[in-house]
Each structure stands twice: as C-alpha cells, then as structure tokens.
Amino acid sequence: xxxxxxxxxxxxxxxxxxxxxxxxxxxxxxxxxxxxxxxxxxxxxxxxxxxxxxxxxxxxxxxxxxxxxxxxxxxxxxxxxxxxxxxxxxxxxxxxxxxxxxxxxxxxxxxxxxxxxxxxxxxxxxxxxxxxxxxxxxxxxxxxxxxxxxxxxxxxxxxxxxxxxxxxxxxxxxxxxxxxxxxxxxxxxxxxxxxxxxxxxxxxxxxxxxxxxxxxxxxxxxxxxxxxxxxxxxxxxxxxxxxxxxxxxxxxxxxxxxxxxxxxxxxxxxxxxxxxxxxxxxxxxxxxxxxxxxxx
Amino acid sequence: xxxxxxxxxxxxxxxxxxxxxxxxxxxxxxxxxxxxxxxxxxxxxxxxxxxxxxxxxxxxxxxxxxxxxxxxxxxxxxxxxxxxxxxxxxxxxxxxxxxxxxxxxxxxxxxxxxxxxxxxxxxxxxxxxxxxxxxxxxxxxxxxxxxxxxxxxxxxxxxxxxxxxxxxxxxxxxxxxxxxxxxxxxxxxxxxxxxxxxxxxxxxxxxxxxxxxxxxxxxxxxxxxxxxxxxxxxxxxxxxxxxxxxxxxxxxxxxxxxxxxxxxxxxxxxxxxxxxxxxxxxx
Numbered sequence: 255x256x257x258x259x260x261x262x263x264x265x266x267x268x269x270x271x272x273x274x275x276x277x278x279x280x281x282x283x284x285x286x287x288x289x290x291x292x293x294x295x296x297x298x299x300x301x302x303x304x305x306x307x308x309x310x311x312x313x314x315x316x317x318x319x320x321x322x323x324x325x326x327x328x329x330x331x332x333x334x335x336x337x338x339x340x341x342x343x344x345x346x347x348x349x350x351x352x353x354x355x356x357x358x359x360x361x362x363x364x365x366x367x368x369x370x371x372x373x374x375x376x377x378x379x380x381x382x383x384x385x386x387x388x389x390x391x392x393x394x395x396x397x398x399x400x401x402x403x404x405x406x407x408x409x410x411x412x413x414x415x416x417x418x419x420x421x422x423x424x425x426x427x428x429x430x431x432x433x434x435x436x437x438x439x440x441x442x443x444x445x446x447x448x449x450x451x452x453x454x455x456x457x458x459x460x461x462x463x464x465x466x467x468x469x470x471x472x473x474x475x476x477x478x479x480x481x482x483x484x485x486x487x488x489x490x491x492x493x494x495x496x497x498x499x500x501x502x503x504x505x506x507x508x509x510x511x512x513x514x515x516x517x518x519x520x521x522x523x524x525x526x527x528x529x530x531x532x533x534x535x536x537x538x539x540x541x542x543x544x545x546x547x548x549x550x
Numbered sequence: 551x552x553x554x555x556x557x558x559x560x561x562x563x564x565x566x567x568x569x570x571x572x573x574x575x576x577x578x579x580x581x582x583x584x585x586x587x588x589x590x591x592x593x594x595x596x597x598x599x600x601x602x603x604x605x606x607x608x609x610x611x612x613x614x615x616x617x618x619x620x621x622x623x624x625x626x627x628x629x630x631x632x633x634x635x636x637x638x639x640x641x642x643x644x645x646x647x648x649x650x651x652x653x654x655x656x657x658x659x660x661x662x663x664x665x666x667x668x669x670x671x672x673x674x675x676x677x678x679x680x681x682x683x684x685x686x687x688x689x690x691x692x693x694x695x696x697x698x699x700x701x702x703x704x705x706x707x708x709x710x711x712x713x714x715x716x717x718x719x720x721x722x723x724x725x726x727x728x729x730x731x732x733x734x735x736x737x738x739x740x741x742x743x744x745x746x747x748x749x750x751x752x753x754x755x756x757x758x759x760x761x762x763x764x765x766x767x768x769x770x771x772x773x774x775x776x777x778x779x780x781x782x783x784x785x786x787x788x789x790x791x792x793x794x795x796x797x798x799x800x801x802x803x804x805x806x807x808x809x810x811x812x813x814x815x816x817x818x819x820x821x822x823x824x825x826x827x828x829x830x831x832x833x
Contacts, residue, residue: 262657262726265736269653272646273706274665280703281672284680284687291683345577348570359574361819363581368815368822370765372783373804376790377584380591386797388587388604420580428823429830470830481678484767488787502678502768509682510772520682527679534674 292521298514310521320522322496323504324529326411330500331479333415339471341419342426343464347456349427350434360431364424371421375488378417379404404490407497414498417485426471433467434460462548469541473534480530501526592616592802599797616806619799623789624777625806632781633810635700636764642705644756650706651714652744656726666715673708677769685772695779700770704763710755713828717751718744750824757818758825764811782807 258264295306314320349360366374382403384390393401404410441459450458461468483502486492492499492507499507505526509519590607591599592615598608619625653659654666684703693699721744729739745752764782771784780788786807790800815822 259735259737262736263659266653266657266659266662268737269649269657269740270665273650273669273711276646276703276706277669277672277708280684280687281675281680281708282668284683285675287683287686288679291686345574348574351567355571356574359578360823362578364819364823364826365585365812365815366581367826368761368811369808370767370783370811372765372767372787373808374584376786376800376804377588380797380801381584381587383795383797386600386604388606391602391604425826428826432827432830467830474829477676481676483678484783484787487767487771488790491791505678505681506768506772509685516682516686523679523682527676530676531674 288520288527289524291517292524294517296515296517296520298509298516306517310518311525313518314522314525319496319499319504323499323501324526326497326499327480327482327501329411330415330418330482331476333412334418334479334482335472335475337415338419338423338475339426339468341423342471343430343468345423345427346430346434347460350431360427363427366421367424367428369421371484372488374421375417375485378413378420379489382413405494407494410490410494410498414482414485414489417489418479418482421485422475426475429471430464430467433464437463465541465545465548469538469545472541473537476537477530477534480526480533588801588805592798592805594798596798599801615798615802618796619802619806622796622799623785623803625782625785625803627778628780628782628785629806629810631697631779632764632783634697635770635781636760638697638701639704639763640756640759642701643707643710643759644752646706647710647755648714648745648748648752649740650711651716652718652740654711655715655718656721656744669708669711673712681768681772688773695774695776699773704769707759709829710759713755714748714751717748721747750821753818754821754824754828757814757821758828760814761811761822761825 258268292310293305293307295302295304295309297303345363349356349363381387382389384400384402384405387403390401390403393399401409403413437460441463442455445455445459481502482500483506486498486500486503487506490498492503501522505519505522508515508522587606593611593613594608595610595612595614598605598610650669654662654669688694688699688703691699693702725743725747726739729743734742766781767783767787770781771787774780774784777785786800786803789803
C-alpha cells in the first residue's frame with residue numbers, strides 16, 4: 255500500500271485511474287457499441303431486438319431524409335466555415351493593436367461566445383419574426399417585400415448560418431489573435447523598414463505564419479459544423495419543408511421521437527462519424543503540406 | 551534594438567486607424583443590438599411587443615414578462631439544475647483532468663505513451679457518435695433524470711487532460727525531487743506543490759468547461775425527460791418549441807438564462823478568453 259503512495263511509477267496509476275475509467279466507460283465503449291447497435295433493430299423499449307446485419311445501412315441509402323439532411327449539413331458547412339474563419343481572421347487583425355477602444359471591442363465581440371445557442375437562437379428568431387420582428391418590417395420598407403426569413407425555405411439555412419457565425423466568430427478571433435501576438439515583431443519592423451504596405455505585411459508575414467492556427471480553426475469548425483444541432487432545434491426544428499434538417503437533427507429525431515429507432519439512428523450516426531473522420535484527416539494532411547511549403 | 555525613432559507625424563498614423571475603428575464600431579453594433587433589443591423587449595408589456603410597426607422602445611416598462619415566465623415554467627428549478635450540473639461536472643473534471651495531466655506530464659510509468667494516445671484519440675471523437683449508446687447506458691444504470699447520470703459521463707474531459715498535461719510539462723524540472731527528499735509522498739507532492747502552481751490553468755479550464763456545460767443543449771435534453779430535471783437551455787428550448795410562441799416570456803426567459811454567465815464573464819473575462827485561446831494551442 256505504501257508503495258502506491260511513495261513510488262512515482264505506481265502513484266501515476268492512482269492519478270490517471272478516475273479519468274481513464276470514465277473515458278473508457280462513457281466514450282470508448284459507446285463508440286464501439288454505436289457501430290454494433292447499427293447492425294441491430296433496436297428501439298427505446300428494448301423489445302423485439304434483432305440482429306439485422308447491414309439492413310439499416312441499406313435502408314439509410316434509400317432514405318431521402320438521410321440524403322437531404324447530409325446535404326443540408328454540407329451546405330451549412332460550406333457556408334459557415336469559410337465565413338466564420340474569414341471574419342474571425344479579419345477581426346483578429348483589426349483588434350491586434352493595443353488601445354483602450356480595441357481592448358473594449360475584443361471583450362464585447364467575445365460576448366456571443368459566452369451565451370447559449372439556445373437563447374441566441376430564440377432572440378434572433380424573434381428579431382426576424384414576421385409578426386413582431388423589426389428586420390422584416392424594414393425589409394418591407396426597403397421594398398424587398400415581406401421577408402419571412404426562418405419560415406422561407408430558401409432563406410432559412412442562410413439565416414441559421416448567419417446566426418452561427420454571429421455566435422462563434424469571437425472564438426476564432428481569440429484563437430487567431432493569440433497566434434498573431436506570438437509572431438515575432440521584428441518581422442514587422444523589418445517589413446516597415448523595407449516599406450511594406452499593411453496589406454503586404456498581412457499576406458507576406460501574418461497569413462503564412464498564422465497558417466497552423468488558421469488550419470486548426472478550419473478543422474475544428476468543420477468538425478463542429480458537421481454536428482450542428484442547437485440552433486436548428488430551437489429556431490426551425492428542421493423546417494420549413496426539411497430545408498434546415500441537419501444530420502444530427504435527423505439522428506436525434508429518429509432516436510428520440512416515435513418510433514424511437516435507436517439502431518437505425520446509430521447506423522446514420524456511424525456514417526456521419528466516418529465522414530467527419532475522413533474530412534478532418536484529409537484536411538489535416540492538406541494543411542500539413544501547405545505548412546511544409548511555408549517553412550521550407 | 552536598432553530601430554530608428556519614428557518621425558513625429560502623428561496625424562497620418564491616426565488616420566490609418568479611422569477605417570478599422572469604423573468597421574469595429576459597425577461590428578460592435580451588430581453584436582450588441584440583439585442584447586439591447588432583448589433586454590428592452592423583456593421589459594415591455596405584451597401589446598408593446600406585438601405592436602405594428604415594430605418599435606425598439608416602448609412608452610412604458612414593466613416586469614410582467616418575468617412574472618409570466620416564472621409562472622409558466624419552473625425557471626428557478628432550471629437554474630438550480632443547471633448550476634448543480636455545470637458546477638458539479640466542472641469541479642470533478644478539473645480535479646481528475648489535473649491529476650491525469652500531471653501523471654502524463656511528469657511521471658514515467660508503463661503504458662504512459664499508449665494511454666496518452668488513447669486520450670488524444672478520445673479528443674477527436676464527436677459527441678454525436680457516442681450519444682445513443684450513452685443514453686442506453688445511463689438508462690440501464692437507472693440514472694436517467696438524475697444528477698448522477700448527468701455528471702458521471704462528464705467527470706473528465708480528454709481536452710482537459712491534454713491541456714493540463716501541456717501546462718505541467720512547462721513547469722521547471724526537479725520540482726518534485728526536493729519534495730521527495732523532504733519525505734512528502736506522491737499524493738502530497740501533487741496537492742501541496744503542484745496544484746498551487748497551476749491555479750490559473752485550472753481556473754481557465756474550469757471556466758471553459760463550465761461554459762460548455764451550462765450552455766449545452768442536446769446532452770441534458772437527451773438524458774432528462776421530466777420537467778423537474780431540465781436545465782435552462784433544454785427547458786427553454788422545450789418551452790419555445792411546444793406551445794404557441796409566447797413572445798414576452800420567451801424573451802424574459804432568455805435574459806434569465808444568459809445573465810449568470812454574462813455576470814461571471816464581466817468579472818472573470820481573462821479566464822474565459824484564456825480557456826478559448828488554449829483550445830488553439832499546439833503542444
């Protein structure tokens with residue numbers, strides 16, 4: 255017993271024990287079971303459970319709502335990630351000076367990151383509400399007609415994207431700002447002596463040196479955007495006409511509302527997982543190549 | 551430093567910033583507008599909210615929407631549940647993450663590399679893939695609708711272990727050796743020597759986890775089915791989803807749910823920002 259407290263190599267196991275057990279039981283076991291459950295016909299009442307092999311996968315390939323929700327998720331990702339990272343980068347450069355106003359701006363622009371997506375989605379959907387919202391009223395005054403925004407099948411997804419960018423760009427800003435501040439200032443001093451313009455400084459110094467940080471933001475945002483749920487659940491519930499139903503929204507609906515098909519939902523979740531893994535590994539490799547080119 | 555002193559032409563230097571200041575002000579307005587609208591609207595009577603054309607301000611203000619939301623949904627209970635869930639999760643996670651991070655950073659033991667790689671792999675697994683099996687586990691353990699069920703799976707976080715490990719690696723070598731010579735055991739070294747040194751890192755991690763859990767929607771939504779166990783986000787989401795939209799109470803409820811973290815942000819801003827900045831660090 256004393257050994258466990260006095261020998262570092264033994265005490266280490268005491269230190270990691272709680273974390274390892276929790277990670278094993280509540281993350282690693284579920285990952286494996288998710289794949290396994292995908293081969294079963296399993297509902298929430300755990301009755302009539304049966305092994306169905308690849309049937310769930312055959313079914314999901316023929317399920318139009320699966321294709322639709324994955325397509326919507328892809329649309330969301332293609333709009334959200336570039337907008338968010340570009341805006342985050344742009345703002346990070348804007349707030350990389352030090353003055354009282356800039357510091358105040360940083361604090362304020364970060365506020366949405368602190369807020370729950372649930373409340374944010376409620377507020378924005380009311381501001382855009384066709385009955386009480388100010389913005390639909392103004393679009394009408396401007397002669398754009400009565401925009402119904404979240405109830406308009408063509409506008410709903412772009413609004414969900416806008417809401418997500420609004421909520422998250424502060425996060426990208428902070429991560430990239432930390433990157434900008436760790437760039438050696440002598441590079442800029444040298445550039446200034448050479449008479450480089452701000453735009454040249456940005457494209458020749460800031461951006462190349464920031465590439466690892468930008469890559470990190472792109473990849474994490476990409477993974478995050480494949481899992482978009484909260485804003486859709488609160489603001490549209492996947493509507494109108496399933497135009498904002500994302501993959502996770504559909505998985506959640508399949509699993510946790512009648513007829514509670516846990517097995518089928520797990521199969522869809524497994525497909526989503528594989529797609530996320532392939533995407534992030536591919537992007538990671540692509541960025542690594544780019545970085546090598548910069549530092550070579 | 552061989553940089554020449556800048557010639558004193560102050561004016562063009564300032565002019566350069568006019569553009570960026572204007573852009574920043576526009577962004578500030580875009581960020582602040584919904585919050586102002588929310589607070590002001592939550593103080594309006596229902597007719598002033600639905601009036602046409604919509605008005606930003608109202609002729610008079612009232613607290614009636616707050617009374618209405620508190621009588622429509624058990625908001626105090628949601629607040630209490632959210633606090634127990636978020637703080638409980640955070641306290642355990644910060645402790646366990648620090649312990650594991652410390653061992654991975656500073657002790658050589660068999661299987662260290664393999665186990666740490668496992669932590670890194672866990673970090674890459676999205677929650678959605680574990681969601682359904684996790685639900686079944688908690689259900690079978692009889693922990694659905696309990697705080698134990700909500701807290702247990704989140705008592706550690708792979709990211710937290712990773713982060714604390716990076717911090718412990720950066721501490722000077724041989725810190726422990728002196729303590730060992732003084733006869734302190736390993737547990738004592740961790741709690742008396744190491745933990746006091748990483749208060750700031752623990753606070754940043756704590757705030758980061760608190761924010762994530764306080765705001766989380768899908769996780770508590772899935773693991774709770776009764777009104778009594780809902781958290782603020784899940785309870786509010788059900789409230790706006792289930793009935794005909796009640797504008798005033800929805801707005802007042804949102805204010806109540808945002809307020810605690812915003813107050814905390816006001817006082818502990820640098821830890822919020824440090825926590826997010828840390829997610830972006832490379833080892």
